[in-house]
Amino acid sequence: MRQVTLVEVGPRDGLQNESRELSIDIRHELIRKLAAAGLKDIEAGAFVSPKWVPQMAGSAELLSRLDTGGSIRYPVLVPNLKGLEAAMAAGARDIAVFGAASETFSRKNINCGIEESLERFAPVIREALGAGIRVRGYVSCVAACPYEGDIAPGTVAEVADKLFQLGCHQISLGDTIGTGTPGRILAMLDAVSRMVPVAHLAGHYHDTYGMAIANIRASLDAGLRTFDASVAGLGGCPYARGASGNVATEDVAWMLEREGFVTGVDLPALLDAAGFVSQALGREPASKVARAFGAPAAAS
Amino acid sequence: MRQVTLVEVGPRDGLQNESRELSIDIRHELIRKLAAAGLKDIEAGAFVSPKWVPQMAGSAELLSRLDTGGSIRYPVLVPNLKGLEAAMAAGARDIAVFGAASETFSRKNINCGIEESLERFAPVIREALGAGIRVRGYVSCVAACPYEGDIAPGTVAEVADKLFQLGCHQISLGDTIGTGTPGRILAMLDAVSRMVPVAHLAGHYHDTYGMAIANIRASLDAGLRTFDASVAGLGGCPYARGASGNVATEDVAWMLEREGFVTGVDLPALLDAAGFVSQALGREPASKVARAFGAPAAAS
Numbered sequence: 001m002r003q004v005t006l007v008e009v010g011p012r013d014g015l016q017n018e019s020r021e022l023s024i025d026i027r028h029e030l031i032r033k034l035a036a037a038g039l040k041d042i043e044a045g046a047f048v049s050p051k052w053v054p055q056m057a058g059s060a061e062l063l064s065r066l067d068t069g070g071s072i073r074y075p076v077l078v079p080n081l082k083g084l085e086a087a088m089a090a091g092a093r094d095i096a097v098f099g100a101a102s103e104t105f106s107r108k109n110i111n112c113g114i115e116e117s118l119e120r121f122a123p124v125i126r127e128a129l130g131a132g133i134r135v136r137g138y139v140s141c142v143a144a145c146p147y148e149g150d151i152a153p154g155t156v157a158e159v160a161d162k163l164f165q166l167g168c169h170q171i172s173l174g175d176t177i178g179t180g181t182p183g184r185i186l187a188m189l190d191a192v193s194r195m196v197p198v199a200h201l202a203g204h205y206h207d208t209y210g211m212a213i214a215n216i217r218a219s220l221d222a223g224l225r226t227f228d229a230s231v232a233g234l235g236g237c238p239y240a241r242g243a244s245g246n247v248a249t250e251d252v253a254w255m256l257e258r259e260g261f262v263t264g265v266d267l268p269a270l271l272d273a274a275g276f277v278s279q280a281l282g283r284e285p286a287s288k289v290a291r292a293f294g295a296p297a298a299a300s
Numbered sequence: 301m302r303q304v305t306l307v308e309v310g311p312r313d314g315l316q317n318e319s320r321e322l323s324i325d326i327r328h329e330l331i332r333k334l335a336a337a338g339l340k341d342i343e344a345g346a347f348v349s350p351k352w353v354p355q356m357a358g359s360a361e362l363l364s365r366l367d368t369g370g371s372i373r374y375p376v377l378v379p380n381l382k383g384l385e386a387a388m389a390a391g392a393r394d395i396a397v398f399g400a401a402s403e404t405f406s407r408k409n410i411n412c413g414i415e416e417s418l419e420r421f422a423p424v425i426r427e428a429l430g431a432g433i434r435v436r437g438y439v440s441c442v443a444a445c446p447y448e449g450d451i452a453p454g455t456v457a458e459v460a461d462k463l464f465q466l467g468c469h470q471i472s473l474g475d476t477i478g479t480g481t482p483g484r485i486l487a488m489l490d491a492v493s494r495m496v497p498v499a500h501l502a503g504h505y506h507d508t509y510g511m512a513i514a515n516i517r518a519s520l521d522a523g524l525r526t527f528d529a530s531v532a533g534l535g536g537c538p539y540a541r542g543a544s545g546n547v548a549t550e551d552v553a554w555m556l557e558r559e560g561f562v563t564g565v566d567l568p569a570l571l572d573a574a575g576f577v578s579q580a581l582g583r584e585p586a587s588k589v590a591r592a593f594g595a596p597a598a599a600s
Contacts, residue, residue, distance in 0.1 A: 178592070181558040182517050210507075210551045210588035214514035217482050242584075243592045251510045258481040284542075288510035292478070292543045 004261045005041060005226045006249060007172070007202060008034050010277070012043040012077055014234025014246055016055050020281050024058040028065055030277050034231060035072055037269035039249075043096070044074040047083035060090040068093045075136055079110070084124050088131060095128055096136040096172075097121045099163060101156040102145035105176070109140070118162050125166045137163030138204070142173045142188050143180030146239050150184075153191035161195035170200050172228055175215065177239055178208030182218035189222045204228035205247055208237045212247035213255055220261070227252060232274035233286030248287030250274055304561045305341065305526045306549060307472070307502060308334050310577070312343040312377055314534025314546055316355050320581050324358040328365055330577050334531060335372055337569035339549075343396070344374040347383035360390040368393045375436055379410070384424050388431060395428055396436040396472075397421045399463060401456040402445035405476070409440070418462050425466045437463030438504070442473045442488050443480030446539050450484075453491035461495035470500050472528055475515065477539055478508030482518035489522045504528035505547055508537045512547035513555055520561070527552060532574035533586030548587030550574055 011031050015022060022030075027045075034042050044066060045059030059076060066074050068091045075094035078084045087095055099117050100106040106114050125135050141148075142156045160171045173192065175185070185205070192201060203219045203226070205212040216227055230246030237245040253265040271290055278285045285291065311331050315322060322330075327345075334342050344366060345359025359376060366374050368391045375394035378384045387395055399417050400406040406414050425435050441448075442456045460471045473492065475485070485505070492501060503519045503526070505512040516527055530546030537545040553565040571590055578585045585591065 179558070181555055183559050207510075208588065208592045209554060210510075210513050210548075211555060213510055214517045214555070217514045217518070237592070240592045244588055248510075254509060255481055255511060255514070258479070259483050288508065288544055292508045292537070292540045 001225060002261050003225065004220075004256050004263050006039060006252060006263055006265060007041040007043065007226060007228045008039045008231060008249055009043045009204075009228045009246060010034070010230040010232065010234040010249065012046055012056070013228075014230035016046060016053055017235040017238055017245060018055060018281055021055050021057070022277075022280055024062050026280050027062055030231075030273060030280075031062075031066065031074075033269070033273035033276055037273055038264045038266050040071065040264065041073045041075070044076055046077035047087045048077065048079055060086055063087070063090040063092060066091075073134075075134075078124060080120065081124055081127065084127055088133070092133060094134045094136065096138060097124060097163070097168070098138045098140070099159055100140040101151050101159045102141040102148050104147040105141050105145045108147065114159060118159075118166070121163070122166055125168065129167050135168050136170050136172060137166075137168035138172045138174055139163065140174040140176040143175045143184050144177055146177050153188045156188050157191040157195045160192045160201075164196045164200060170202055170226065171196055172202040172204045174204040175206055178206035178211060178237070178244070180205065180215055181211050182214050185215045186218055186222055189219060189224065193222070198223040199225070202226035202228055206237065207233065207244045207247040208240065210244075213251060216247070216252060216255070217259070220259075231270065232278050232290065234277065236286070244286055248274070248285070248289065250287050250289040254289045301525060302561050303525065304520075304556050304563050306339060306552060306563055306565060307341040307343065307526060307528045308339045308531060308549055309343045309504075309528045309546060310334070310531040310534040310549065312346055312356070313528075314530035316346060316353055317535040317538055317545060318355060318581055321355050321357070322577075322580055324362050326580050327362055330531075330573060330580075331362075331366065331374075333569070333573035333576055337573055338564045338566050340371065340564065341373045341375070344376055346377035347387045348377065348379055360386055363387070363390040363392060366391075373434075375434075378424060380420065381424055381427065384427055388433070392433060394434045394436065396438060397424060397463070397468070398438045398440070399459055400440040401451050401459045402441040402448050404447040405441050405445045408447065414459060418459075418466070421463070422466055425468065429467050435468050436470050436472060437466075437468035438472045438474055439463065440474040440476040443475040443484050444477055446477050453488040456488050457491040457495045460492045460501075464496045464500060470502055470526065471496055472502040472504045474504040475506055478506035478511060478537070478544070480505065480515055481511050482514050485515045486518055486522055489519060489524070493522070498523040499525070502526035502528055506537065507533070507544045507547040508540065510544075513551060516547070516552060517555070517559070520559075531570065532578050532590065534577065536586070544586055548574070548585070548589065550587050550589045554589045
């Protein structure tokens with residue numbers, strides 16, 4: 001079991017949290033480069049109102065340009081039935097729904113509590129599955145919540161289990177504020193894996209406090225083999241300006257290869273994608289590996 | 301065994317690799333702030349030629365201002381007998397010598413091979429011990445060398461053992477280019493700890509590829525309880541401009557506390573020291589934790 005799947009979330013989860021909006025053409029080119037780097041799961045967009053999330057405007061056109069029937073999966077975020085219909089019309093074969101393990105975070109983020117959010121997701125998931133579409137379930141705040149503080153592992157397990165029972169093929173466990181450390185992450189995974197088989201779990205760890213790589217390494221020991229990551233560390237952290245959010249795909253890929261795992265990712269091609277999108281955003285890649293490889297050698 | 305000792309190397313190993321030179325007054329104030337933050341081992345300077353290392357000019361005067369007879373240890377780097385004499389005259393009670401596990405790195409860094417460097421250190425260590433001075437031994441390139449690539453764990457163990465036999469009370473194992481990942485670090489520690497008891501080992505891991513925290517977490521499982529770190533991530537990486545070098549003390553301290561270890565470090569006071577020296581250097585702290593805590597909250 002040395003095979004690890006990386007789910008690239010940069011073009012959606014990442015760009016959605018960048019202040020500069022990128023055109024459909026640039027996002028398409030980014031996705032093309034990520035596919036060329038060997039990534040097989042690339043989150044491509046979100047079917048949400050462009051009034052609220054202008055960074056994801058044109059997701060339908062973007063998705064329709066991609067070969068959703070091929071070997072690469074292009075999940076898109078879908079909040080409700082209206083979004084599902086639009087996603088299906090654009091050719092979606094994979095969607096994702098976004099839940100939380102924190103009541104307060106859920107209310108602030110999607111304007112309803114955990115229970116109500118699951119009730120809303122139920123018909124979306126049912127319709128999608130009926131149309132042969134795979135559904136991924138996100139659970140945010142799996143270690144702590146920006147409003148409530150630490151979240152009990154049992155609460156995370158309950159929400160994950162409900163999404164799994166509703167038919168999600170995979171549950172992505174998000175340490176949204178990045179305060180999880182290996183001990184806490186392992187306690188959470190222990191609770192969750194009693195309800196949902198570990199093969200159906202993905203780790204989605206933010207690097208805000210520099211813990212994501214250590215958390216991924218610990219999760220590998222717990223049997224996880226799927227991790228979300230964002231090229232160039234796209235996304236930042238909405239709770240602390242200038243701080244890191246999503247762990248960078250190139251950091252994760254580099255560590256996994258050095259640790260003897262197989263990702264199928266071509267690092268130079270991935271660094272090319274990181275450089276491309278960073279230039280489009282007018283900033284440096286938020287990735288240690290990109291800086292270590294990309295920086296010119298010092299004079300002496 | 302939840303007690304962990306952090307050896308603060310910022311004022312020496314860190315500042316030595318910063319291009320801007322700081323005055324004795326500012327370095328003294330930095331050390332004062334680090335002591336106020338609860339650090340008990342603070343590397344204070346280097347007795348090397350200011351022609352080659354201008355950042356360490358005035359180390360004798362700086363050391364003489366510190367209370368080297370108290371509960372806080374202030375080791376200084378000493379390359380030879382001349383340096384030892386100067387350090388002793390300035391009141392040193394702790395010195396450090398700097399070796400390598402790579403033949404090529406040793407030749408490029410200190411102009412002699414591994415064997416010859418150990419022969420040079422022998423009288424320095426002997427004299428120091430005779431005067432009641434503790435000696436710390438650095439071994440660089442414990443995972444890989446910028447010139448030779450991967451270094452065999454057995455080679456690291458041999459050099460560490462020789463320094464230990466010469467009388468070094470502690471061996472600091474340096475992943476100089478930061479390419480070590482937990483599996484490789486654990487293999488290295490396994491080899492070294494067969495020769496030198498783990499209680500006499502310290503992990504000195506660079507964060508160039510974002511692996512330092514994961515390597516420290518793995519080393520804790522292997523029994524290590526001493527780690528080197530540099531406030532604000534001072535030092536950078538001499539092999540890739542703009543890349544990270546020393547792991548930031550605040551990142552390590554934050555992780556250790558969250559994992560239930562006791563460091564005696566006061567994080568707000570440490571962040572104050574990080575902010576102070578970063579301002580003196582005219583840059584942002586190279587630390588995820590400092591950015592997560594220090595950044596103003598986002599507008600929404």
